[in-house]
Amino acid sequence: MPMKLFDSHCHFHDKRFNDDRDASFQRAIDSGVTRILTLGDDLEASRKAIEVAEQYEGVVAAAGVHPSNARSWNESSANELEELLAHPKVCVLGEIGLDYYWDKTDEFVEIQHRVFREQLRMAKRLNYPVSIHSRESNADVLTILEEEDGANIGGVLHCFSGSLEEARRGLALGFYLGVGGPVTYKKNDELRELLAEIGTEHLVVETDAPYLSPQPFRGKRNEPAYVATTCQLFAEFLSVAPEQMAEVTYNNALKALRIS
Ligand code: NI
Numbered sequence: 327m328p329m330k331l332f333d334s335h336c337h338f339h340d341k342r343f344n345d346d347r348d349a350s351f352q353r354a355i356d357s358g359v360t361r362i363l364t365l366g367d368d369l370e371a372s373r374k375a376i377e378v379a380e381q382y383e384g385v386v387a388a389a390g391v392h393p394s395n396a397r398s399w400n401e402s403s404a405n406e407l408e409e410l411l412a413h414p415k416v417c418v419l420g421e422i423g424l425d426y427y428w429d430k431t432d433e434f435v436e437i438q439h440r441v442f443r444e445q446l447r448m449a450k451r452l453n454y455p456v457s458i459h460s461r462e463s464n465a466d467v468l469t470i471l472e473e474e475d476g477a478n479i480g481g482v483l484h485c486f487s488g489s490l491e492e493a494r495r496g497l498a499l500g501f502y503l504g505v506g507g508p509v510t511y512k513k514n515d516e517l518r519e520l521l522a523e524i525g526t527e528h529l530v531v532e533t534d535a536p537y538l539s540p541q542p543f544r545g546k547r548n549e550p551a552y553v554a555t556t557c558q559l560f561a562e563f564l565s566v567a568p569e570q571m572a573e574v575t576y577n578n579a580l581k582a583l584r585i586s
Contacts, residue, residue, distance in 0.1 A: 329358035329572045331557060332579040333550040335421070335457060335484045335504055335532035338364040338385065339371065339378035342536040342547055351382055354550040358572065360384050362550050363583060365421045365457055367392035369403065372410050379415040386585065388418035388457055393425040396434070396441040404444065411452060418583050419449040420457030421484060424470075427461045439470065446474040455481035455584050458501070464488040468495045476501070482582050485534055490520050502530045502582040505575075507538035507548060510559045518563050526564070526571060530579045531557050 333354070343350055354362065364379060365388040366372025372389035379387035389410035391399055410416060422445045424438050449456045456479055460467040471479075476499040483496045486503040493503060505521060508514055521529060533539075533556070535548035540556045554572075561571035580586070 329554065329569050330576050331357070331359045331531065331553050331572050332361040332363075332576045333359050333533050333535070333553040334363050334482060334530040334579040334583065335506070336362060336364055336535040336548075336550055337367070337371075337375075337537075338362055338535065338550060339366075339374040340536050343549070347378070350549045350551070357551040357554040359550050359553055361386070361576070361579070361585075363388055363418060363457070363579075365418070366390060367421060368395040368398050369406050369410065372407075376410065376413050376415055385415075386418075386583075387413070387416045388420040389416050390420045390422045390445055390457075391441060392421050392459060393423050393438045393442065394428065396438045399437075399441045399444075404448065407445070408448065408452070411448075411454060417454070417585055418457050418481065419445060419454040420481070421459045422446070422456060423459035424463035424467050425459060425461040426463045430462075439466070442470060443474055446470070446476070446479060449479050450475060455479065455582060457481055458483050459485075460488075464492045468492060471496075471499055471501075480582065480584070482530055484532060485538065486521075487517055490523060493520060493524055497524070497528055502528055502578055504532045505529050505556065505560060506532045506534050507540040507544075507552070507556055510541040510556055511544075512541070518560070521560070522564055526566070526574045527578070529575055530582055531560075531575045
């Protein structure tokens with residue numbers, strides 16, 4: 327049986343695919359990637375994500391405002407986002423979350439929290455799972471998810487990196503953990519061991535393309551096809567068959583993103 331993979335987090339509508347999106351999609355298909363979730367990071371990008379999802383079978387979209395773009399959220403944003411979510415190709419609200427890496431001034435952190443909470447409440451009200459971005463902010467992301475009834479929202483902690491305790495807080499809310507390119511990097515023994523401890527039944531695989539290429543392609547543009555490489559390398563680390571890892575994570579992604 328050929329391998330079947332789900333790239334559960336990428337930005338396939340990104341302009342870095344404008345010159346070869348069809349070819350890149352074909353390489354994904356040839357690598358067994360039959361489903362792709364492309365996520366917007368602001369409302370404009372979310373519109374592009376939907377346009378691209380409309381063009382390719384097996385590609386679905388997420389709409390949302392990334393924490394780095396939290397300042398773009400204004401009085402009309404909630405209505406606009408709600409309209410985007412109603413599109414039949416949109417199945418996830420994301421990517422949303424917190425990012426303290428670039429700017430953690432009190433003022434910006436407060437804006438990020440407000441925009442994150444508002445989108446979580448929308449996800450709960452409209453029954454969409456979420457794709458969560460967290461950079462140097464796991465403690466606050468988890469606390470907010472707990473306060474906002476994350477167990478009744480669900481979704482993925484994308485490109486998870488954190489402690490075992492943080493991972494378990496996410497799992498307790500029913501979230502899945504996203505495994506991407508960093509799990510293939512030489513120095514990331516701790517991350518590999520943590521994810522091994524968590525077990526494949528709670529994991530999904532992703533590229534975050536065009537970013538975070540797995541080891542053999544590091545420094546180059548990432549693309550959905552490479553989720554097969556990440557899956558294979560991590561399966562080797564776990565001593566499980568890549569096909570088994572692919573199948574389990576594929577089915578997990580369907581559950582996490584509530585795709586029937
Ligand atoms: Ni992303």
